[in-house]
Amino acid sequence: MASAGARTRAAAAKVVDAVVSEGQSLDAAIAVHETQLPPGERSLLRMLAYGTLRHHWRLQEWIGELINRPLKRRDSVINALLAIGLFQLCDTRIPDHAAVSQTVEAVRQLRRPKLAGLVNACLRRFQREDLAARSAGSSQSRFNHPQWLIDRLKSDWPDDADDILVANNARAPMWLRVNAARGTAAEYKGRLAVEGIGSSLLDGIPDAVCLSEPQRVDDLPGFTDGDVSVQDGAAQLAARWLLGDKPRRVLDACAAPGGKSGHVLELGNGNVDLTAIDNDANRLERVRDNHERIGLGATIVQGDASKPEEWWDGAPFDAILLDAPCSASGVIRRHPDIKLLRRDTDIEALSALQAEILQALWPLLAPGGRLLYVTCSVFRAENDDVVQAFIEANGDAVEDSVLPNNNIRDLMRRKACGYQVLPGTAGLDGFFYACLVKKVS
């Protein structure tokens, strides 16, 4: 009978291998493999899988030094396990002897007993020769990012690229959004303190609470009743920015899983008529669940934002939120698999899709209304380039560059048009915002 430690490491190796070798998303791979573990072992599985993917390039460089011939393709799961073993030795507090013995035992769990000796020898040599102390050989392994991403960041953010690369490999804090219809962030901070949970507030993002340590949502006071939701602080800028002029009829054009639309509903508190659309039926279920939990409702429609003729009733909207599909390059610290799954060529296709959706939605906006263009990308091609080209092509579109409040000025970088929050700034995710207003003719 295998030990729990070996079982968890074997499951983590399957998760990492599913991402690296099969191109599955980390969330999907974890969902498959964690159900096979008792609940008490799942946080270790996540820690190992996230950490190993964050450090992928450095770990692979070490593996290249430790084994003479690459493992066969059919043994890719052992390559993943070896990476997990090295990650434990160089970046966790797991005692070395436990890391080595349980990783080696996991080789047998993965039914490759003949490779147990190799894994054991590699881990012991890594310790003996202190490979962790040697400098990284390539910029990919120094920054733990693929070269195309490093190059694009250095081109778009020459002065900030190194900081962004470091921030992308850090663990993100857990942010909450307090339901403004029920109470304030300061009140909720007090409720957390009663439970012994430390937290802080951030000037300029009034509903946000940042937890000192991540918590299980079931341990958060009032979570199941909708008093609070999990949402990064930078994502919380959207709803207040959009609702500045107190619009009545609002469209959330790419709404799933429903974070920003939930915030719109909480702030509107019954005075906003919200239509939330998304083209992904499964993700729309999560919008329904999220709205149900906070006890507020929108009209939810499955539809393609680039084809409004298929779902729009013809009545103009006072405000439109376009939280466009994007590379998610601003949220790599929460989704390290992005570094392995995205390709440079995706960016051009995404910016074409973003431009197409923006153009298609513009006729739905009433004169005088505002459209907030949002991405969780840090790439110019998906952000200011898209908005600037749109303004040049549409004479009735102007940027409203006034920020929703002055306290966020220090969090944002002004772009050719729009504003960028860089990942890691004040503990926030990377988000781009540009507010467009339709001229009244």
Ligand SMILES: C[S@@+](CC[C@H](N)C(=O)[O-])C[C@H]1O[C@@H](n2cnc3c(N)ncnc32)[C@H](O)[C@@H]1O
């Ligand atoms: C960045 S996510 C939106 C996050 C959401 N606004 C929130 O705050 O929870 C982008 C969404 O766009 C959706 N999407 C992608 N292409 C679309 C299209 N052509 N029409 C409508 N939705 C689309 C995706 O399914 C995804 O849910």
